[in-house]
Amino acid sequence: MKRTLSLLLLLTAIVSGGKAQTYINNQTTLQPSSNFYISGTAQSNTLKTTAGTSATGMSHFHMFTGDGNTPANLRWTQAFIGLEGASNAGADFRIFRYSNTGAFLGTGLAIERATGNVIVNNLTAANASKIQGTGTAANQSYLQFMQSDNITRDGYVGMGSGANKDIYLVSDNGNINLNPKTGGGAFQVASAQVQNTTGTFLMSNATSNNISFNAVGLAGPSFTTRSIGSKVILWNAPLNATTSGWDVGMETNHMWFGIASASNAQGFKFYGGTTQIGRIDGMGATDWEGQGRFKGWYTANGTGPAAEIGISAGRAAFIGFDRTPGATKYLPVLLSGGTTATNQKTLIITDAGVGIGTLTPQSELSVKGTITAQRVKVTQTGWADYVFHKNYQLPSLAEVEAYVRSNQHLEGIPSAAEVEKEGIDVGEMNKKLLAKVEELTLYLIEQNKKITALEEWKKQQEKLSIHP
Structure with a gap:
C-alpha cells in the first residue's frame, strides 16, 4: 500500500501554468491516452507501444539529444512503415535518421516483417570480424545464399570442398555480376591465366x-x-x-x-x-x-580537297576534287616523273588547259619544249581560196613594198615581237601563208603575161628592123 501511494504521490497531477498533469497508474490494462515526463530512468518489465503503422511511417520511439519538446533535438526514430496486408505485408521495422536541425535524412536500418530481410545503407565490419556459414563435408562454404525455405541454396562464397582449397563464387541459378564502384574501381585478377571454357566474356558498361x-x-x-x-x-x-x-x-x-x-x-x-x-x-x-583496283566511285560524306580514283560511267577516272560543303570544285591534277633530281617532267591539268613542262598552261594545250610526231593534223575553219575570187583586191607590188618598208613584215602576218609574246596559231598561220602564196601566184601570172607580151613586141620589132 505504501509503495502504491509513493508512486501516486510522485505522479500526482498538479496544476502549474494553467496546465494539468495526469496520473500514471500501475495496472495491467492499457491506460487511455496520457503523457508523462521524468528526469530519471524509466524501468518496466515490458514496454508496449500502440501507435500502429501507415504507408509513410508511424513513429513509436523518438530519441532526442536534449529537451524532447524541441524538434531540432530529434536524432533517431524507431517506427513501423507500410500498411498491413496479405502474406504478412506491412508494419515493417525502420530506424529513421535526422540532421542537426531535426530534418529527416533517411532510413538507417530496415527489417522487412514478411521476409526478415535486413537492409542497411553501409555495413562496416570491425577488425577480425567474419561471416561464417554452416558448411558441410561436401561443400565447405563459409557463406551461403539461401531461399526463404532455408533449404534451397542459390549460391555460395567459399571453398568447393574439403579437399579443394580454391575459393569459389558460385551461382546455382543465375549470373554472377561484379560491379566496381561508380566512377572508378577495378576488378583485378592475379593468376597465371584466366580461363573461360564454356561461354563468352561480355562487357556491358553503359558508356x-x-x-x-x-x-x-x-x-x-x-x-x-x-x-x-x-x-x-x-x-x-x-x-x-x-x-x-x-x-x-x-x-x-x-x-x-x-x-x-x-x-x-x-x-x-x-x-x-x-x-x-x-x-x-x-x-x-x-x-x-x-x-x-578501285571498282566503284566515291559516295561517302568526306570533306576537303583530295585526289580521287575510281570507275565512273564505265571509265577509269582520276580527279582532284574539293568536297568541302558549299565550296565543291575541281582541283588541278599534277603528274611528274624523271630519272634524276633535276630532269623531272610535269603534266598539269587546270581550268586553263593541259600543260606539259609548264605549271601555267595558257590554252587547252601548252608545251614547253619540242613536240615530236610522225603526223600533225590541224582542223581549220575557212581557207585562203578567197584570194582567187574575181572580186579579190590584190594589192599592187608598190603597195606591198611600201608596207614592208614601213613595218618590216608582210601585211596580215604577225611581227616577230607579236610571235614572241603571243605565239602563233598554226592553222591560222598556214592559212595566212597560203594567202600570201596565192597572191604570189597571181603576181607571177600577171608578170608572166607581161613577159609574154614583151617577147611578142620584141619579135615584132625585130621583123620591122629586117624589112623596113
Whole structure:
C-alpha cells in the first residue's frame, strides 16, 4: 500500500501554468491516452507501444539529444512503415535518421516483417570480424545464399570442398555480376591465366567498355618461336612522355584503330605470313606491295580537297576534287616523273588547259619544249581560196613594198615581237601563208603575161628592123 501511494504521490497531477498533469497508474490494462515526463530512468518489465503503422511511417520511439519538446533535438526514430496486408505485408521495422536541425535524412536500418530481410545503407565490419556459414563435408562454404525455405541454396562464397582449397563464387541459378564502384574501381585478377571454357566474356558498361593489356614487349609476327607480347597488341601505357596508347574501339557506324600520335614513325603494318605487304603511318601515308583496283566511285560524306580514283560511267577516272560543303570544285591534277633530281617532267591539268613542262598552261594545250610526231593534223575553219575570187583586191607590188618598208613584215602576218609574246596559231598561220602564196601566184601570172607580151613586141620589132 505504501509503495502504491509513493508512486501516486510522485505522479500526482498538479496544476502549474494553467496546465494539468495526469496520473500514471500501475495496472495491467492499457491506460487511455496520457503523457508523462521524468528526469530519471524509466524501468518496466515490458514496454508496449500502440501507435500502429501507415504507408509513410508511424513513429513509436523518438530519441532526442536534449529537451524532447524541441524538434531540432530529434536524432533517431524507431517506427513501423507500410500498411498491413496479405502474406504478412506491412508494419515493417525502420530506424529513421535526422540532421542537426531535426530534418529527416533517411532510413538507417530496415527489417522487412514478411521476409526478415535486413537492409542497411553501409555495413562496416570491425577488425577480425567474419561471416561464417554452416558448411558441410561436401561443400565447405563459409557463406551461403539461401531461399526463404532455408533449404534451397542459390549460391555460395567459399571453398568447393574439403579437399579443394580454391575459393569459389558460385551461382546455382543465375549470373554472377561484379560491379566496381561508380566512377572508378577495378576488378583485378592475379593468376597465371584466366580461363573461360564454356561461354563468352561480355562487357556491358553503359558508356565505356575497355579491355586493357599490360605492356609485355614488342615484335612482329613469328609463328615458329611465338612473338613477344600479344598477337593483338593493345598497349595501355605510353612509350614516353609524349605518347598515349594503342587501341581498338568503336564509334558511330565505324570501328577505329588508334595509335599514340599523328606521326610518320608510327602506324599500322599488314603481313602476308612474315612478309610486310602494306603499311599506313600516323599521317595517313600508305605503302603497299602489289597492285590495286578501285571498282566503284566515291559516295561517302568526306570533306576537303583530295585526289580521287575510281570507275565512273564505265571509265577509269582520276580527279582532284574539293568536297568541302558549299565550296565543291575541281582541283588541278599534277603528274611528274624523271630519272634524276633535276630532269623531272610535269603534266598539269587546270581550268586553263593541259600543260606539259609548264605549271601555267595558257590554252587547252601548252608545251614547253619540242613536240615530236610522225603526223600533225590541224582542223581549220575557212581557207585562203578567197584570194582567187574575181572580186579579190590584190594589192599592187608598190603597195606591198611600201608596207614592208614601213613595218618590216608582210601585211596580215604577225611581227616577230607579236610571235614572241603571243605565239602563233598554226592553222591560222598556214592559212595566212597560203594567202600570201596565192597572191604570189597571181603576181607571177600577171608578170608572166607581161613577159609574154614583151617577147611578142620584141619579135615584132625585130621583123620591122629586117624589112623596113
